[in-house]
Amino acid sequence: MQGTVDSQATAIAVDHAHEHPDFRVLGLLVFLISESLMFGGLFAAYLLLRGMNEQWPPEGTEVELLVPTINTIILISSSFVIHYGDVAIKKDDVRGMRQWYWITAAMGAVFLGGQVYEYLTLGYGLRTNVFANCFYVMTGFHGLHVFVGILLILGVIWRSRRPGHYNAHKHTGVAMAEIYWHFVDVIWIILFTLLYILTRF
């Protein structure tokens, strides 16, 4: 899909007609800079609100730690799991890749389930106070990204049904899903620090 509508048989043009898998990865990386800054905007707003309010979180908003900690462990380990999938495809092991990707998707689903459970049991809602506003918008937004990540992973699994679609030399899609997943993970670590750990001090 890269570079040209069509190709021609000249020395320079041939170079252009080739697939440029690295472009797509590069494109994704550049795009993720942008995504980070959107989260960056939310983080900045959160920190400013935190600095402007005397008590943080305001009285009556108890931050639960148990479920989110388990969730965090699951999400972080899923980053290792998905990496094994990438290692597998580089050894031409499509089945192994599918396996690891299935597990990652499942872990992502458990994470989202945990988040929903947390929302249902927290005892405060989106509108309770400005901390709760931040809490739901930020975690909700991140949850949306996890959801998109799961869709990407499932997309990779779906495409890998075709024999030879991915192999040791052709696995850009696999790599992109992995990169995105790591990104979602990194954002979560910052979120977890801001919303859960820092509210303890």
Next chain:
Amino acid sequence: MAQAQLPLDTPLSLPEHPKAWKWYDYFTFNVDHKVIGIQYLVTAFIFYLIGGLMAVAMRTELATADSDFLNPNLYNAFMTNHGTIMIFFWVVPAAIGGFGNYLVPLMIGARDMAFPRLNALAFWLNPPAGALLLASFLFGGAQAGWTSYPPLSTITATTAQSMWILAIILVGTSSILGSVNFIVTIWKMKVPSMRWDQLPLFCWAMLATSLLALVSTPVLAAGLILLLFDINFGTSFYKPDAGGNVVIYQHLFWFYSHPAVYLMILPIFGIMSEVIPVHARKPIFGYQAIAYSSLAICCVGLFVWVHHMFTSGTPPWMRMFFTISTLIVAVPTGVKIFSWVATLWGGKIRLNSAMLFAIGLLSMFVLGGLSGVTLGTAPVDIHVHDTYYVVAHFHYVLFGGSVFGLYAGIYHWFPKMTGRLLDERLGILHFVLTFIGTNLTFLPMHELGLKGMPRRVAMYDPQFEPINLICTIGAFVLAFSIIPFLINIIWSWNKGKIAGDNPWGGLSLEWTTSSPPLIENWEVLPVVTKGPYDYGIEQHKGSTDEDEDEEE
């Protein structure tokens, strides 16, 4: 000079592709960067006309001191949507989406952008976004100005305001996707024979612009999402009585919207750096200075946003910091202006429409820039804040600095895009009317502002009436100035003089292909043998610089 090497023994065989696009291809999801560029330009121009009509309506209202033409709500809605459309739907899409898409691959010797389908997707986010914005008039129209500051935006016309927010998020997404595409394209798709120091200055400008858009747009999106929640879901991020704070919105907003002025102006500067050397027949003065100053503006531009908030209770140390950083941005801008003037100096200037608009831009931008420096200084800003002085300043920059540049670009590249020349007499008439109109409309506004007329009002104190009348007459001159332009475009597109591949004797790569370019841009990719601005260097070897268009 840059030439396409045409191997005579390789016949062109593209059976499944037509040689050129048909008119209806411009109305489809086409992935060719040239089609997308023209789609952007035409769409943006339609929005310009709509936004312009709103401006004329506002000026008609302001011709007299009382409110007898538009009711205040409608005035506010027009004012809000005029500003929004002009910025988000005209200058930014035309400069970045239009010229950027059309020119960047042609200038770097690529067959298309790095991600053609993403490119088409980015364009097609624009029309629905614009429709959403205009549809907000059915719900009374957003009232809170293009900045949409809370609490005003959270309490007036909430449905319309939400539509406004979604429209901006859509164009913002479009602009982020576009930036990703530009960055990867410029970075990776230059023809191998092109060195970085042979990259046309327009491409340098697009690179800086894209970086800036990539970093600042998502922050605006974050701010707007919070605003959307405040309006519709009962949160209180920006509601002081519930622990929120309106100044947070201002920070997020201006972190984007200050750089947005560079998003508008950097590509225009790029256009200037292409137009001026070609029509002055001289190498550009200070290639590196211009290229690096784009990047410098991009970096420093990210650190000056607070100058819009000097009156928002900003602590003095912050005012100091941001006054100084604001004044620093004037330096790379000054460098560019100096370079262009030095390029013009002693050149064999062709005073055609493109060059007239370029020189017009220079003169007006200097004035707009000077009033900008005064505004960047906290003490002056505090005096004239929210008066017509500000309106005068940003119209000098936006009209004189952006619209003039877009026109210069259109006159310059129209022959490349369509294969036909625009009519020069109509072009000069267009320029004269626009130049007079702009100054007549906006110069008196400085005076209005210093005398204390507030902005964003439909009714004002009768003492301001005479000056306002002059502004309104100017606005009508501006409105009429469009007519020769439209006639020119439509007539010349069909019947204009055939341009040939390189009517201006330009040296950058886009002039090495046919006009309009083939679908694949070149039959064989060009090889760069010379810098894009080496005008007149031939003279030493005995040939003149005018007969350089010896392409196939």
